[in-house]
Amino acid sequence: MSPSKVTEHPTYKIASIPADGIGPEVISAGITVLKKLASTLGTFNLEFENFDWSSDTYKKTGKYLPGNALQTLKKFDAILFGAVGAPDVPDHISLWGLRLAICQPLQQYANVRPTKIFRGTQSPLRNCTTGDLDWVIIRENSEGEYAGHGGRSHIGQAWETATEVSIFTRHGVERIMRFAFETASKRPKKHITVVTKSNAQRNGMVLWDLVAKEVAAEFPDVKVEKMLVDAMTTRMVLKPESIDTIVATNLHANILSDLAAALAGSIGIAPTSNLDPTRENPSMFEPIHGSALDIIGMGIANPVATFWTAVEMLKWLGEEKAANALLEAVENVCEKGIITKDLGGTATTAEVTNAVCDEIQRTLEGK
Known part of the structure; x- marks a missing residue:
């Protein structure tokens, strides 16, 4: 043998x-x-x-x-x-x-930043227990507010000027949206919230919304919501069980994910x-x-x-x-x-x- x-x-x-x-x-x-x-x-x-x-x-x-x-x-x-x-x-x-x-x-x-309440730990949110808060936040990690574009001039003068330019490309937004929707489609709830601020940021974030809508059409099984970033913070605190997958820009997701971690306990x-x-x-x-x-x-x-x-x-x-x-x-x-x-x-x-x-x-x- x-x-x-x-x-x-x-x-x-x-x-x-x-x-x-x-x-x-x-x-x-x-x-x-x-x-x-x-x-x-x-x-x-x-x-x-x-x-x-x-x-x-x-x-x-x-x-x-x-x-x-x-x-x-x-x-x-x-x-x-x-x-x-x-x-x-x-x-x-x-x-x-x-x-x-x-x-x-x-x-x-x-x-990618998953968040949940572990067994044996406690959320600072009243009546929020294991299973009520189970999210994954998808953060665009290559451009947006952290693109590194901008500069300073007239340093030390009263008219010193500093610019921080957010960069949104169709390529960059499309690839993160597709990744986020694929992630949402594999989770039980099949639910995604697209976070934006297009009411005030009327160029890059409007493109963000547009591309999100186009990519959403490829995932008919995923329930899609759009929410302004400021409103998202209140929803995370008041209705954590209503959230599943979140996709947001570099800066917005950075802030939201720190809030998410604190709400999960630490x-x-x-x-x-x-x-x-x-x-x-x-x-x-x-x-x-x-x-x-x-x-x-x-x-x-x-x-x-x-x-x-x-x-x-x-x-x-x-x-x-x-x-x-x-x-x-x-x-x-x-x-x-x-x-x-x-x-x-x-x-x-x-x-x-x-x-x-x-x-x-x-x-x-x-x-």
């Missing part, structure tokens, strides 16, 4: 960029949990390579990224990113020097995916909370956002079973009350990380 064929397990190469603030703490926790998950399941392998690109690098060398950074990153299957921001570097320099310097040239034009649990849906370039995955400079080194940073970010990364890599198992393990730990201060608990970063690793072993070993 011939020996059975041995199936080789896939190996995914992950570029790790912890960067600033609590980034190194939560990315370390994320890698610990991912390694535990991979070794326990035994169905895939993960190889991590760390890159010390941060505000400290900028202060030492005058730049965040080396000249070959993008070419280096293209060799990886995905990027796991921590946070960028330091008290002694202006925010517009750090953001454009690192995060946006990766997202934009690698065409990671779809920013910005410390919210993940982000910066996707290139063409898969020509690696996509980048990061927790939403930023560098959180006030709690650096205190050991109390919430690693859950990074764990959920890791879940989204695994889904993108095609490891759906592993992703679902990790998310279940994280929710189980939250339900047991092992949560950090921002969620009303007393657990440290390490305690939550260890608890998730133990839960992975308890539920998955031998499967």
Whole structure:
């Protein structure tokens, strides 16, 4: 009898960029949990390579990224990113020097931010419980208000002038709309809210609305609503159960997703995916909370956002079973009350990380 064929397990190469603030703490926790998950399941392998690109690098060398950074990153299957921001570097320099310097040239034009209330956590909204708030916000990630067009002149004069030009192209709007409608069509509610401000912004946002209407015609099974961004904030607070998928511009979705995370219980649990849906370039995955400079080194940073970010990364890599198992393990730990201060608990970063690793072993070993 011939020996059975041995199936080789896939190996995914992950570029790790912890960067600033609590980034190194939560990315370390994320890698610990991912390694535990991979070794326990035994169905895939993960190889991590760390890159010390941060505000400290900028202060030492005058730049965040080396000249070959993008070419280096293209060799990886995905990027796991921590946070960028330091008290002694202006925010517009750090953001454009690192995060946006990766997202934009690698065409990671779809920013995806799921939000829900975890079991064992509580929303600040009265009577809003697990299942009532379960959204995904699709953020246009390549142009709009963050296109980088504009400038300053007559600096220091009374007539100093600054312009910030929002860029909306039919190509850019169409590709994010199609991605958002495809996302909505795969969710149970098949419902999307197109967020706009076309009553006041009468050029770019009118194009946004027009393209949304055209793309909607391709998805007759998806219920479509249009809502002004200011009205959307009140709806998120007053009628969270009426929302499912949201698509909005770079700036609008950035603000709405932070509100969404707070309404779900804490910005410390919210993940982000910066996707290139063409898969020509690696996509980048990061927790939403930023560098959180006030709690650096205190050991109390919430690693859950990074764990959920890791879940989204695994889904993108095609490891759906592993992703679902990790998310279940994280929710189980939250339900047991092992949560950090921002969620009303007393657990440290390490305690939550260890608890998730133990839960992975308890539920998955031998499967």
